[in-house]
Amino acid sequence: MAMIWESIKHLYAYLAVIPVIPFALILFGYGAIVQDRKKAFRLAMDITTALLIGCVAVLFDDIFSSRFGLYGILLFMLLGGGLIGNAQFRKRGNIDAKKIFRAIWRLSFFTMSLLYIVFMLIAVSKMIITGNA
Template sequence: MGIIWESIKHFYAYMAVIPVIPFLLIYFGYGAIIQDRKKAFRLAMDVTTALLIGCVAVLLDSLFHNSFGLYGILLFMLIGGGLLGNAQFRKRGSVNVKRIFRAVWRLGFFTMSMLYLLLMFIAIGQSIFSI
């Protein structure tokens, strides 16, 4: 069981290092199979979000020398879900949890993408200029 778990962890780590590659593989591969680019784009976003969350969490941990990265990301996603749920409840009188989860997850894709780029440039800059 330990070998399987280690293999899964290594596979995730390799895919999360450069999340553009899995995004493009899923987008073009799934898009070629189902012939629906919009659905393929959404699936690629959803899978890549999980990779970006892990990568951004590791970048936050290494840049700021703490271990709060993943918890901070999850905290912001939960707060965002709470705010969206509150807004939906006030507007419609009920809460559609699936819709809120999807909205938070997709907003997380864009947020994590921007954080990934920003933190990666900072990490590269630190490694180049720290002598």
């Protein structure tokens, strides 16, 4: 059982390092199967978001020498969900949790993509400057 868990962790780590590859594989692979580009793009976004969250959390922890990366991301996602839920309640009088979760998850894709690029550039430049490979 431990070997299976380790294999899953390694697979996740390899996919999360360069999330563009799983995104493209899902987009074109699933898109070819279902023949619906929008549905394939959404699925690719959803799966890549999970990879980006882990990668950005690790990069944050490495750059800032902290252990708050994942918790900070989850905190911002919860705060965003609360703000969107509040706006939805004020406008409609009820809350659709599924729509809120989907909106936060998809917004997280764009936020994590931007943070991934910024943190990766910082980490690579930090590695080049200090000479640590």
